[in-house]
Amino acid sequence: MSPRKAESDLPAQAFRQHDHGECARSLMSAAHDLCTERGLRLTPVREKVLELLLKSHAPLGAYAILSELADSGFRAQPPVAYRALDFLVENGFVHRIEKINAFVACNQPRDGHSPVFMICSDCQQVAETSAKTQSPTLDRTARKIGFDIQHTVVEAQGLCAQCRERGPQ
Amino acid sequence: MSPRKAESDLPAQAFRQHDHGECARSLMSAAHDLCTERGLRLTPVREKVLELLLKSHAPLGAYAILSELADSGFRAQPPVAYRALDFLVENGFVHRIEKINAFVACNQPRDGHSPVFMICSDCQQVAETSAKTQSPTLDRTARKIGFDIQHTVVEAQGLCAQCRERGPQ
DNA sequence: GATCAAATGTTATGATATAACATATTAATA
DNA sequence: TATTAATATGTTATATCATAACATTTGATC
Numbered sequence: 001m002s003p004r005k006a007e008s009d010l011p012a013q014a015f016r017q018h019d020h021g022e023c024a025r026s027l028m029s030a031a032h033d034l035c036t037e038r039g040l041r042l043t044p045v046r047e048k049v050l051e052l053l054l055k056s057h058a059p060l061g062a063y064a065i066l067s068e069l070a071d072s073g074f075r076a077q078p079p080v081a082y083r084a085l086d087f088l089v090e091n092g093f094v095h096r097i098e099k100i101n102a103f104v105a106c107n108q109p110r111d112g113h114s115p116v117f118m119i120c121s122d123c124q125q126v127a128e129t130s131a132k133t134q135s136p137t138l139d140r141t142a143r144k145i146g147f148d149i150q151h152t153v154v155e156a157q158g159l160c161a162q163c164r165e166r167g168p169q
Numbered sequence: 170m171s172p173r174k175a176e177s178d179l180p181a182q183a184f185r186q187h188d189h190g191e192c193a194r195s196l197m198s199a200a201h202d203l204c205t206e207r208g209l210r211l212t213p214v215r216e217k218v219l220e221l222l223l224k225s226h227a228p229l230g231a232y233a234i235l236s237e238l239a240d241s242g243f244r245a246q247p248p249v250a251y252r253a254l255d256f257l258v259e260n261g262f263v264h265r266i267e268k269i270n271a272f273v274a275c276n277q278p279r280d281g282h283s284p285v286f287m288i289c290s291d292c293q294q295v296a297e298t299s300a301k302t303q304s305p306t307l308d309r310t311a312r313k314i315g316f317d318i319q320h321t322v323v324e325a326q327g328l329c330a331q332c333r334e335r336g337p338q
Numbered sequence: 339g340a341t342c343a344a345a346t347g348t349t350a351t352g353a354t355a356t357a358a359c360a361t362a363t364t365a366a367t368a
Numbered sequence: 369t370a371t372t373a374a375t376a377t378g379t380t381a382t383a384t385c386a387t388a389a390c391a392t393t394t395g396a397t398c
Contacts, residue, residue, distance in 0.1 A: 012314040098267040118316045129310045141298045145181040146330030147287045153324040161315030
């Protein structure tokens with residue numbers, strides 16, 4: 001029962017106080033390990049995009065990423081960002097948040113999972129939770145009607161505890 | 170236990186054989202009734218957009234709607250469609266499917282509900298299911314972390330039973 | 339070091355959505 | 369019923385998000 005293990009099992013990391021430097025470093029290091037294991041190439045632009053997303057638990061739009069890439073000396077045409085994001089999403093290092101057309105780093109890149117997101121309308125942080133299993137409701141309904149689920153989108157928008165306590169800004 | 174009642178309780182109407190003419194007519198009539206009850210104005214363009222969406226259970230993008238509006242003699246600038254859609258979505262007559270940036274008519278406009286969608290990647294039909302309650306998984310997780318949910322997006326993409334049986338096209 | 343596959347560079351354009359402001363219609367009420 | 373306020377529509381312009389297509393470079397393998 002290492003501290004690392006316990007921490008990574010907690011849902012909603014984004015809404016908890018934590019050492020984010022350590023959080024980001026360990027996810028980046030996990031990405032390197034996974035790419036090595038799987039023969040994937042974490043090229044400079046892909047690594048940079050992941051690094052940008054790991055700066056915080058707030059999601060970034062593709063064009064925000066693009067502009068930060070430009071600041072770091074990368075080429076800045078849209079396909080540059082979208083290709084890197086495609087790679088990161090396909091390989092489970094990043095998730096796309098459909099509701100806001102934006103991207104966040106995955107909290108648990110090792111698990112195959114169907115993530116659930118809580119998007120705070122106030123602070124814009126996005127917490128990834130319940131990363132373990134498919135929604136039972138979805139599963140049950142799908143089975144009932146013979147629908148074969150390939151991908152799920154489960155997102156809730158609302159107010160996180162902190163923002164609720166702080167009251168309207 | 171009227172037939173109407175039983176029918177409206179079935180999930181995934183879109184993936185079941187049914188008299189769609191009757192289905193559409195009854196939803197349109199429900200929209201008129203609800204607007205009267207609530208003092209809302211189902212203006213010609215709003216009614217036309219709802220009518221277009223009620224033609225089938227396949228979702229339509231805003232620009233597809235716009236072009237059909239134009240065919241019917243309505244003005245065809247984007248805001249025309251988006252405003253009508255805003256009205257219909259706000260008042261629960263239409264849902265937006267985030268995953269595909271498109272809109273479908275609501276199957277149960279009378280209930281306040283958190284809909285769940287099954288999007289068939291093959292035939293493009295969208296079934297609305299489990300319209301009764303919030304996802305318990307989402308609720309439980311939200312409560313655990315003190316997150317106050319205002320809106321949920323629950324969508325599954327995959328293959329409906331018909332398309333699965335028919336095999337790859 | 340030739341060859342193939344994967345990744346990147348680049349131009350152009352497609353698709354989705356809204357801001358902003360003018361005008362017209364409707365509803366409420368003086 | 370004339371006035372007014374609120375709602376809805378008309379219109380121009382532009383913002384935002386995303387990909388097609390093709391050229392070039394890089395890396396891996398034989």
